[in-house]
Amino acid sequence: xxxxxxxxxxPEVSYHFTNKLLPWLSVLSAIFLSxxxxxxxxxxPADYQQGHSFRIxxxxxxxxxxxxxxxxxxxxxxxxxxVWQLKLADASAAAMAPVxxxxxxxxxxxxAAWGKPMWGTWWIWDARLTSELILLFLYLGVIALHNAxxxxxxxxxxxxxxxxxxxxxIPIIKYSVDWWNTLHQGSTVSKLGKPSxxxxxxWPFIFCFIGFSxxxxxxxxxxxxxxxxxxxxxRPWVRELVKNNSSQ
Amino acid sequence: xxxxxxxxxxxxxxxxxxxxxxxxxxLIESTANDSSPLISSAQPLQPLSYRHxxxxxxxxxxxxxxxxxxxxxxxxxxxxxxxxxxxLGIGPEAQxxxxxxxxxxxxxxxxxxxxxxxRLFKSDHHDGSLEQMLLSPHPIFxxxxxxxxxxxxxxxxxxxxxxxxxxxLLHLDENSYTALLLTLLLxxxxxxxxxxxxxxxxxxxxxxGVLLSLLVLPLYIPVxxxxxxxxxxxxxxxxxxxxxxxxxxLFFGSLTLAPxxxxxxxxxxxx
Numbered sequence: 001x002x003x004x005x006x007x008x009x010x011p012e013v014s015y016h017f018t019n020k021l022l023p024w025l026s027v028l029s030a031i032f033l034s035x036x037x038x039x040x041x042x043x044x045p046a047d048y049q050q051g052h053s054f055r056i057x058x059x060x061x062x063x064x065x066x067x068x069x070x071x072x073x074x075x076x077x078x079x080x081x082x083v084w085q086l087k088l089a090d091a092s093a094a095a096m097a098p099v100x101x102x103x104x105x106x107x108x109x110x111x112a113a114w115g116k117p118m119w120g121t122w123w124i125w126d127a128r129l130t131s132e133l134i135l136l137f138l139y140l141g142v143i144a145l146h147n148a149x150x151x152x153x154x155x156x157x158x159x160x161x162x163x164x165x166x167x168x169x170i171p172i173i174k175y176s177v178d179w180w181n182t183l184h185q186g187s188t189v190s191k192l193g194k195p196s197x198x199x200x201x202x203w204p205f206i207f208c209f210i211g212f213s214x215x216x217x218x219x220x221x222x223x224x225x226x227x228x229x230x231x232x233x234x235r236p237w238v239r240e241l242v243k244n245n246s247s248q
Numbered sequence: 249x250x251x252x253x254x255x256x257x258x259x260x261x262x263x264x265x266x267x268x269x270x271x272x273x274x275l276i277e278s279t280a281n282d283s284s285p286l287i288s289s290a291q292p293l294q295p296l297s298y299r300h301x302x303x304x305x306x307x308x309x310x311x312x313x314x315x316x317x318x319x320x321x322x323x324x325x326x327x328x329x330x331x332x333x334x335x336l337g338i339g340p341e342a343q344x345x346x347x348x349x350x351x352x353x354x355x356x357x358x359x360x361x362x363x364x365x366x367r368l369f370k371s372d373h374h375d376g377s378l379e380q381m382l383l384s385p386h387p388i389f390x391x392x393x394x395x396x397x398x399x400x401x402x403x404x405x406x407x408x409x410x411x412x413x414x415x416x417l418l419h420l421d422e423n424s425y426t427a428l429l430l431t432l433l434l435x436x437x438x439x440x441x442x443x444x445x446x447x448x449x450x451x452x453x454x455x456x457g458v459l460l461s462l463l464v465l466p467l468y469i470p471v472x473x474x475x476x477x478x479x480x481x482x483x484x485x486x487x488x489x490x491x492x493x494x495x496x497x498l499f500f501g502s503l504t505l506a507p508x509x510x511x512x513x514x515x516x517x518x519x
Contacts, residue, residue, distance in 0.1 A: 137462070144463075148450070173470055
């Protein structure tokens with residue numbers, strides 16, 4: 001059943017597949033993002049309560065959900081690398097970690113920028129904000145562990161174990177932070193919540209979300225390609241590739 | 249005078265090392281003995297040998313710790329000093345202090361545990377006994393569990409014993425002494441277990457200390473939250489069994505899962 005997947009364990013096949021995938025993803029993400037962002041930032045109706053400042057929502061929410069999605073993808077990659085000893089899965093996890101960290105940072109920064117006009121402060125110790133911050137720490141830990149090892153294969157395995165430990169802990173941390181917040185202060189923030197959106201607002205959001213997801217795909221593909229090349233730099237096919245590229 | 253003291257210290261060190269080697273040999277011998285009767289006769293020795301291996305590693309680690317008492321005392325001193333710094337920084341008002349006492353004690357306990365984690369695998373990694381352990385036929389789970397238990401006995405238990413004294417210094421509410429002790433009793437093993445994963449990942453790295461804190465501290469957050477909230481709740485005179493139950497759940501969860509992660513991480517680190 002999974003036989004079609006087997007050839008992709010070969011770095012060369014994977015590299016060429018990523019090469020083929022890349023233009024499609026880039027074009028699609030450019031189309032979706034340009035439509036979505038222009039629609040969202042210029043034409044979508046302003047929120048009746050929050051005015052125009054709610055438009056940052058179209059960047060903030062995709063970034064926040066992608067930051068968690070990328071961690072999950074990383075955990076899946078780490079799991080398959082530990083169980084089936086796929087070296088490329090390590091490479092893909094290594095490619096994903098900085099992207100996830102950046103999106104977590106984007107979510108935090110846009111959240112702060114949104115919070116200033118809405119709540120009158122850049123930061124509050126709200127449960128969601130806090131767990132997002134801790135997610136950023138987890139990402140930074142994984143990246144730091146990756147950088148600490150000189151041997152990339154070892155680094156991948158170690159970071160994989162840490163990712164899996166983290167993925168077990170994320171629900172616990174999330175739950176405990178929720179608990180902590182409700183104990184320490186009333187739910188002033190969650191009252192804002194998500195307004196049930198009208199369709200005029202929802203459609204641009206869907207476009208933005210798909211666009212950002214495709215953008216993540218593009219960046220991960222680019223980084224994944226580089227990881228493959230860096231890890232296989234001794235192989236003949238990489239040398240061929242470099243020769244062909246330089247002769248063109 | 250100082251020279252003499254140094255030399256005696258060194259001989260002590262050497263004696264300690266010889267002792268360690270002897271115990272290591274005993275460990276290897278015992279494993280050799282275990283495997284032979286298994287082949288010759290069908291006598292099921294397996295459960296006994298698990299306990300035997302556990303006790304051997306535990307005894308060995310405790311012996312080493314007894315020979316290097318400063319490893320045991322320094323984290324404790326650090327704990328006391330950190331707690332002392334807070335009243336100096338915040339001010340001596342009893343009300344403020346008793347309000348933040350649970351947080352201070354627990355944060356200091358986290359940091360002290362973090363400081364002491366380094367010695368869990370490092371010296372064994374340096375002298376090669378860690379690799380011998382990984383090569384032994386016993387499951388790593390048992391050996392790792394024994395090492396973590398020894399670590400907790402050496403660093404966690406003294407912390408718990410000295411905590412009431414610090415609570416007095418910080419004017420902790422009288423109702424919450426039991427809560428403090430119970431949360432420390434259930435929580436510090438979790439710290440040792442989760443920390444062991446981080447140490448196992450960083451033991452092969454030269455400058456692993458700072459990295460270790462980056463890896464481990466986010467994982468400590470749930471323990472911190474539930475422990476301090478239990479103590480706060482106890483100060484109000486309300487039942488805090490819910491928080492305790494959750495810390496106990498964290499304890500049993502990490503007790504069953506962490507040694508696997510530690511074993512896998514040690515295999516990566518020792519390569």
